[in-house]
Amino acid sequence: RFRFENSNLRRAYIALQAWKRAIFSDPFNFTESWTGPDVCSYGGVFCAPSLGNGSVRVVAGIDLNHADIAGYLPEKLGLLEELALFHINTNRFCGLVPKSFRRLKLLFELDLSNNRFVGKFPSVVLSLPSLKYLDLRFNDFEGVVPAEVFDKDLDAIFLNDNRFRWGIPENLGNSPVSVLVLANNELGGCIPHSIGKMEKTLNQLILLNDNLTGCLPHEIGKLDQLTVFDVSFNAIQGPLPSEIGNMRSLEQLDVARNRLTGEIPAAICRLPRLLNFTYSYNFFTGTPPHCGGGVVSDGRENCIPGKIGQRSGGECSSPAAKPFDCSKSKCGGG
Missing domain, CATH: 3.80.10.10 (Ribonuclease Inhibitor)
Structure with missing residues (x-):
């Protein structure tokens, strides 16, 4: 016709x-x-x-x-x-x-x-x-995130706001992406140690509200190209690794609303590009005395003596506030 x-x-x-x-x-x-x-x-x-x-x-x-x-x-x-x-x-x-x-x-x-x-x-x-x-963000996909997606030569992966479960695959670090957003899923599990292998390419990593547990792996310190690191609204335990001080490009660091404990490493205050540091609603017990004048920080609802807007004494003596031994984590240590 x-x-x-x-x-x-x-x-x-x-x-x-x-x-x-x-x-x-x-x-x-x-x-x-x-x-x-x-x-x-x-x-x-x-x-x-x-x-x-x-x-x-x-x-x-x-x-x-x-x-x-x-x-x-x-x-x-x-x-x-x-x-x-x-x-x-x-x-x-x-x-x-x-x-x-x-x-x-x-x-x-x-x-x-x-x-x-x-x-x-x-x-x-x-x-x-x-x-x-x-x-694929903001859909109703569910089930597992296949490991194969992190073996593909992708530059950006957006899987946030679905119903993915069953953890982040261990081969995460094989991915050459610059942007990875997995936020607002039901993933659970830990951040894989292989993440350190993404050091040459990864620019933004957003894992907020993913039911993540365990400790932050020390390998995140290798991510010296990373500008945004957001793991807020999870159930991550243990201390903030001092290796974060090696993340020289970091501009936004958000670890709010987890179960983090211990002192905030002084090395974070020496990050040259840091603009925003949010660590509210955790169980931190100390901050460095002088932390970057140009950094906007939010440390409400922790257990830091002498700082206003902190948790009650009862909360700060609860089991959740006790230091967590990352070597006993089922993820194989921090």
Whole structure:
């Protein structure tokens, strides 16, 4: 019925029409223009010369961010084999991520965040050889975070605000990511000692509210490129490792609302770029006498003598306030 520039755009037409049929609410009419053979004129669809043949146009990108579309992703989307960018954040897409996505060998950025996807971690993403940016945050994924994701050559991983459980895989340190956000899951377990191997690349690590236990591993001191380290709202015990003083790039350090004890290491006060240090709602018993004038710190609700806004005497003599021996931790020591 229609004539197409090339077979790639014919396949794209089939895929996009299947997707349009899988959409049951499009309040801002993002897909209203998805008619006829000129798929490169469809709203949110971007064409570019094929990597294999520069004279052939293909669908290289889809961006339906913030469209509030409700629907699901049909298997036919696997026909978009030249796709490099797939961005559909802040919609109401539900169901599973199609297995056919494994055909998207050029996919570089995958952003499915802030939707209603369900099921286990979408293992199809592990078979995408070009993938660098993976964003699955704010969905209903559950179960285990597969170890394989940390063996992939990714630059950014956002898995926060799902229902992942069963701990952080021990091979975490194999990952070359610069940004890793696992916050607001039900992970439990400890921070793996292998984290020290991420020293050359890791820039931001956010593990807040993940049910983490055990002690902070001394290996975090190797992360001298790290600017943001947030492990707040967990159940981490033991002292703050003095090795944190080696994290020369650190700007934001948040260990609030854990079960940390002991003295705050003086080395933290010598961090040259530190701007914010939050250690409230722990059981610390001492801070260095003079800690960086330019640092905004919050040390409320600890057990530090002479400092205002601290816990009661009863709380500070409770079992939770007692020093914890990290060598007895089931994580194998601090």
